[in-house]
Structure formats: C-alpha cells, structure tokens
Amino acid sequence: MRYLPMSLALGALRRGRPIEQLLGGFAEAGRRGVRFVVITPIPAGVCYISCTTVEDTMELDRHGGLLYPSENAFYPGDADSEGARTVGTASTPEAAIELAERELNADPRWWVNLGMLGYEYRDYVARGRPLGPWQPS
Template identity: 80%
Template sequence: MRYLPMSLALGALRRGRGIEQLLGGFEEGGRRGVRYAVINPTGSGVFYVSCSAVEDTVELDRHGGLLYPSDDAFYPEDANREGARTMGTAPTPGEALELAERELGADPRWWVNLGMLGYEYRDFVERGRPLGPWQPS
C-alpha cells in the first residue's frame, strides 16, 4: 500500500515522520518542472508545509533504481533550498494537511511516507510527464 489513508497520514505526523505528495508537472518559460509538497513535523510541535518546484529534466537522478526529480531549483531564488518554499506552519497534523490542501491543491488521497516520492515520480515519468495536477492511476 503506497498511499496513506488519512488516519495513517495523521499518525505518521504525530509520530514525527514526514509525508510528501507529488503535485504535478508544469511548464514555464519553455522549461518543464515538477512540484511536490512535504509536511515535516518538528520536535517543538510545529508542522512545516513546503512546496518544492524543481526542473523536470531528461537527466534523472537515480537512487537505488528509483527515479527522483532533479535537485535543481526551478526558481533561482530557491537555489539554496533545492526548490523548497515554506508555505506555512500549523500547530496540529490536521491543520497542516488542511493548509497543504488549501494552498497547494494537495489531494488527501495521495500522501505517501517521506522517501516514497521516487515511486510516484517513476509513475509520472512512465505516463509521459503530464502537465497539470498529478492523478495516480
């Protein structure tokens, strides 16, 4: 089971484990990119919601046979953070998920454990790198 039911997504965050979601592909200025959301808990009880926009290049990073999006930030101002922009913080896991849905268009059905994005990206590549919101099959 790749996707986390809401109860497991909330449980992962409560246990201090991050979750992530592939949001989809986009094109801007003749360049292609991919966006993904991450929710990271902190030891102080704050949950950071971030969105990364990275280049979607033919030269893919390979880690243990999995495909991952490039680490090259799409926007130059994000270069030091590998494309990540903090969208906000929340005091609870539920509010962090709501923030990601509201601000990033994250879908509550498609969260995966941190580190599983490679499987999502592999599926994205196999389906031809579609533009727009990612809809797993």
C-alpha cells in the same frame, strides 16, 4: 499500499514522521517542472509545510526517479537555492494537511511516507509526464 489513508497520514505526522506528495507537472518559459509538498513535524509540535519546484529533466530519470532539488532547482535564484519554499506552519497534523490542501491543492488521497516520492515520480514519467495536477492511476 503506497498511499496513506488519512488516519495513517495523521499518525505518521503525530509520530514525527514527514509525509510528502507529488503535486504535478507544469511548463513555463519553454521548460518543464514538477512540484511536490512535504509536511515535516518537529518535536515542538509544529508542522512545516514546504513546496519544492524542480526542473523535470532527463537528469532526474538518471537518478532512478529521485528528485534532487539542490541540483535541479527550477528557480535557482531562490533564497535557499533548492527551489523549496515554506508555505506555512501548523500546530496540528490536521491543520498542516488542511493548509497543504488549501494553499497547494494537495489531494488528501495521495499522501505517501517520506522516501516514497521517487516511486510517484517514476509513475509520472511512465505516464508521459502529464501537465497539471498529478492523478495516480
């Protein structure tokens, strides 16, 4: 089972484990990119919600479906040089997931444990790199 039911997604965050989600593909100025969101809890009880945007190139395929933002940033001029931006923080796992849904159109059905995003990306490539929100089959 790759996708986390909401109870398991919340449980992972409560145990201090990040969760992530592939948001989908887009095209801009003749280039293709993909976005993904990560919710990272820290011991102080705060969850950070970040969105990373990487260029979708054959180079990503070479890494076996893993997304390396520092090497493939879509917007290399970002302050952190990784294409990631903090969307916000939340004081509870529920609020973090709500924020990701509201601000990034994350889908509550498609959360995965940290480290599983590579499998999502491989499925995305196998389906022809569709543009728009990612909808696993």
